[in-house]
Amino acid sequence: xxxxxLRGNKSYFxxxxxxxxxxxxxxxxxxxxxxxGLGITGxxxxxxxxxxxxxxxxxxxxAASAVMLVLPYYLHNYKVFGKxxxxxxxxxxxxxxMCLSFIVVDLGRPDRAxxxxxxxxxxxVLFWDMVVLNGYLFLNIFVGWTVLESEAKSVxxxxxxxxxxxxxxxxxxxxxxxxxxxxxxxPGRGFWLSAIMAPRFLGSAFAAGPALLxxxxxxxxxxxxxxxxxEAIQSLAKIVTYAMIISVFFVLCxxxxxxxxxxxxxxxxxxxxxxxxxxxxxxxxxxWASTVLAAIALIIMINPKTRNSPGTLSIGCAAxxxxxxxxxxxxxxxxxxxxxxxxxxxxxxxTLPEIGIVIGVWALGFLIMSVLYKVALSVKAxxx
Amino acid sequence: xxxxxxxxxxxxxxxxxGFGAKPVVDAVAGTGDPKFEKDSKAFNGKRWAMVVDxxxxxxxxxxxxxxxxxxxxxxxxxxxNNPKDEIKWIWQTSFEHAFPGQENPYLDxxxxxxxxxLPFMVLCNHCDNPPCVRVCPVQxxxxxxxxxVVMDYHRCIGCRFCMAACPYGARNLNWRDPRPFIKKxxxxxPTRTRGVVEKCNFCSELLAVGKMPAxxxxxxxxxxxxxxxxxxxxxxxxxxxxxxxxxxxxQLGTRPQIYxxx
Amino acid sequence: xxxxxxxxxxxxxxxxxxxxxxxYNLGRPSxxxxxxxxxxEKQCVESKAFMQxxxxxxxxxxxxxxxxxxxxxxxxxxxxxxxxxxxNTCTKCHSSKTxxxxxxxxxxxxxxxxxxxxxAPKEQEKLAGRSDK
Numbered sequence: 001x002x003x004x005x006l007r008g009n010k011s012y013f014x015x016x017x018x019x020x021x022x023x024x025x026x027x028x029x030x031x032x033x034x035x036x037g038l039g040i041t042g043x044x045x046x047x048x049x050x051x052x053x054x055x056x057x058x059x060x061x062x063a064a065s066a067v068m069l070v071l072p073y074y075l076h077n078y079k080v081f082g083k084x085x086x087x088x089x090x091x092x093x094x095x096x097x098m099c100l101s102f103i104v105v106d107l108g109r110p111d112r113a114x115x116x117x118x119x120x121x122x123x124x125v126l127f128w129d130m131v132v133l134n135g136y137l138f139l140n141i142f143v144g145w146t147v148l149e150s151e152a153k154s155v156x157x158x159x160x161x162x163x164x165x166x167x168x169x170x171x172x173x174x175x176x177x178x179x180x181x182x183x184x185x186x187p188g189r190g191f192w193l194s195a196i197m198a199p200r201f202l203g204s205a206f207a208a209g210p211a212l213l214x215x216x217x218x219x220x221x222x223x224x225x226x227x228x229x230x231e232a233i234q235s236l237a238k239i240v241t242y243a244m245i246i247s248v249f250f251v252l253c254x255x256x257x258x259x260x261x262x263x264x265x266x267x268x269x270x271x272x273x274x275x276x277x278x279x280x281x282x283x284x285x286x287x288w289a290s291t292v293l294a295a296i297a298l299i300i301m302i303n304p305k306t307r308n309s310p311g312t313l314s315i316g317c318a319a320x321x322x323x324x325x326x327x328x329x330x331x332x333x334x335x336x337x338x339x340x341x342x343x344x345x346x347x348x349x350x351t352l353p354e355i356g357i358v359i360g361v362w363a364l365g366f367l368i369m370s371v372l373y374k375v376a377l378s379v380k381a382x383x384x
Numbered sequence: 385x386x387x388x389x390x391x392x393x394x395x396x397x398x399x400x401x402g403f404g405a406k407p408v409v410d411a412v413a414g415t416g417d418p419k420f421e422k423d424s425k426a427f428n429g430k431r432w433a434m435v436v437d438x439x440x441x442x443x444x445x446x447x448x449x450x451x452x453x454x455x456x457x458x459x460x461x462x463x464x465n466n467p468k469d470e471i472k473w474i475w476q477t478s479f480e481h482a483f484p485g486q487e488n489p490y491l492d493x494x495x496x497x498x499x500x501x502l503p504f505m506v507l508c509n510h511c512d513n514p515p516c517v518r519v520c521p522v523q524x525x526x527x528x529x530x531x532x533v534v535m536d537y538h539r540c541i542g543c544r545f546c547m548a549a550c551p552y553g554a555r556n557l558n559w560r561d562p563r564p565f566i567k568k569x570x571x572x573x574p575t576r577t578r579g580v581v582e583k584c585n586f587c588s589e590l591l592a593v594g595k596m597p598a599x600x601x602x603x604x605x606x607x608x609x610x611x612x613x614x615x616x617x618x619x620x621x622x623x624x625x626x627x628x629x630x631x632x633x634x635q636l637g638t639r640p641q642i643y644x645x646x
Numbered sequence: 647x648x649x650x651x652x653x654x655x656x657x658x659x660x661x662x663x664x665x666x667x668x669x670y671n672l673g674r675p676s677x678x679x680x681x682x683x684x685x686x687e688k689q690c691v692e693s694k695a696f697m698q699x700x701x702x703x704x705x706x707x708x709x710x711x712x713x714x715x716x717x718x719x720x721x722x723x724x725x726x727x728x729x730x731x732x733x734n735t736c737t738k739c740h741s742s743k744t745x746x747x748x749x750x751x752x753x754x755x756x757x758x759x760x761x762x763x764x765x766a767p768k769e770q771e772k773l774a775g776r777s778d779k
Binding site (some may be wrong): 043106130182299 | 429467468469470471477480481482483484485506515518519521522523524539540542543545547548549550551553554557558559560561565577578579580581620633636637638
Binding site for chain 2 (some may be wrong): 707709711713714715716717718719722723727729730733734759762763764765768
């Protein structure tokens with residue numbers, strides 16, 4: 001079926017070509033990083049995880065959002081999502097690949113990555129993260145491909161695929177629960193030591209992922225012959241709305257706990273984010289941008305008139321996506337380190353090679369997504 | 385796919401496995417029976433710990449950094465001169481950074497006046513319940529039975545999960561190649577490569593040949609006392625019996641093994 | 647066979663390319679390298695045959711025993727004791743990395759990365775330069 005991705009119109013190939021250029025650029029920067037060391041990024045002794053792990057954290061959520069289509073369709077027979085479950089699964093494949101790529105580019109010794117398999121360590125959350133991420137990648141490729149191939153041959157999917165589909169539902173929840181546990185179990189990082197880390201991850205995942213899916217569906221509606229169906233898009237929009245409300249509510253819960261208890265150690269991180277701390281305010285513009293975008297998103301998505309009109313819906317979804325991208329992809333990880341365990345402040349500024357690699361990995365993800373979507377859409381067009 | 389091709393591929397696959405068996409068996413076969421032993425000169429502590437007597441440190445000359453210098457030269461620690469890349473195994477900091485949350489303005493006054501604004505030595509605490517060991521996905525950092533939390537530089541993949549987990553900021557990554565920045569190499573100790581994490585190792589290489597840790601040895605005022613907690617007659621136990629001590633962040637349950645006498 | 651002409655030409659080109667390393671070096675026998683042991687000592691940690699075949703396995707064992715098990719003394723097959731250290735024991739006798747270790751390694755195109763961390767014997771280090779990869 002992959003050969004279907006080799007056929008397309010001029011704009012398709014122009015898009016693929018553009019993505020390949022970005023991937024090449026990212027790869028070039030990565031070679032420089034391999035030669036110099038991770039010091040080529042903005043990370044430091046005090047802020048030892050930066051943009052790479054932040055992006056990984058955000059994308060784990062996006063990957064898990066496939067379950068928002070799979071669960072209603074397969075578990076509850078919500079036929080409306082029938083056309084687009086494959087889009088969710090292939091988006092998950094692209095997102096998990098990006099997650100794994102971000103982890104690899106973040107390693108100090110990627111040549112030793114195999115050690116994680118050679119010396120399995122069940123007490124380490126990172127070990128389990130590797131297990132669940134790779135498992136989820138495999139599940140989505142396997143399920144998506146099998147179901148799509150059945151559709152291409154105009155037969156119903158084989159019965160043995162059902163258990164794998166059902167497995168992918170709790171597995172999706174596990175990937176960001178485990179990723180949240182990376183942060184939530186560290187005694188020295190008060191910003192992350194919150195019982196609602198995993199619920200927060202779930203909330204933002206189910207807002208950001210489907211929001212991206214809606215944007216993609218609207219795009220496909222406009223520029224290709226694929227129509228996801230307005231009812232499907234509407235259902236997704238409702239899911240995004242509720243998930244966004246819950247996400248924002250969770251952040252407000254954190255703010256209450258921290259500021260009502262008035263414990264200085266806990267307040268410092270949030271003060272750094274919202275108003276700056278001891279003259280350091282590098283993340284303040286980012287945090288407020290995220291907040292404003294969240295407000296815009298909620299206003300648009302809660303109001304049924306704006307949610308049900310494609311123009312405003314796309315603005316709302318974009319606002320959801322970028323608000324959460326800033327919150328999980330940038331502010332969450334970096335603020336865990338500011339202030340440091342010794343209560344000093346070292347700020348983090350991403351460098352050009354670092355940003356280049358980030359763009360390269362995103363381009364890789366979009367490349368995989370575009371290729372898989374081309375296959376899926378071609379199959380659907382041909383079997384119609 | 386017709387049947388004969390499928391069965392051919394199955395048999396070919398199994399044969400490949402068979403071909404791979406001999407090299408694997410050869411590789412894991414033993415090399416005879418050699419024996420590995422501890423050095424007879426080695427110290428045989430059961431639970432190593434250190435007491436930092438800040439009162440003795442008071443007597444040191446102005447700006448004394450002997451312990452830091454000794455550690456840095458013994459272990460080929462590079463000098464980057466910028467806080468982004470810096471690597472420090474033992475270093476000096478102020479009270480509110482060593483014991484954040486414990487300060488109060490009047491204690492500050494006391495420290496400024498009576499302790500002459502004393503710098504506090506901080507290093508890896510070699511915790512009994514180390515969060516860094518808990519999180520390492522390849523066991524590159526592990527706790528020895530004698531209490532020392534060790535780094536295996538050969539195995540570290542540089543994921544920096546341990547750096548996130550350490551509540552004391554004691555760990556360092558080599559963000560770049562350290563060799564050009566080493567002032568004077570100690571030919572008896574290796575350097576590290578970029579991409580691996582390192583930290584104080586309680587000079588396990590010196591303990592193994594019956595020598596005291598470099599910082600302890602270098603301190604002319606004997607402010608750093610190192611010894612075996614399980615030996616009731618050791619100097620550290622003596623000190624812990626006779627003077628009140630505090631630890632860094634004990635409420636986190638890490639059970640750190642550096643004790644401070646204020 | 648369809649396109650027989652093109653296929654046969656393709657096979658011939660493929661065979662020529664894949665055997666290139668052999669006929670390129672025809673007539674130029676490359677002798678195994680001569681090693682300068684660097685010491686008058688007659689006996690290494692183990693026998694010459696053993697070290698030739700298995701020194702890398704031994705070094706890996708030493709590494710794990712020293713770093714992970716805290717044992718530093720090696721008792722060899724004849725009962726003699728050695729300190730398990732590449733940097734401090736092996737190089738006490740094999741005092742030149744370029745004239746000993748590198749000769750075989752370069753010949754066989756093997757690049758062990760021990761020396762990224764373990765400091766090579768002094769006078770050779772400046773000449774050989776820093777080998778990072």
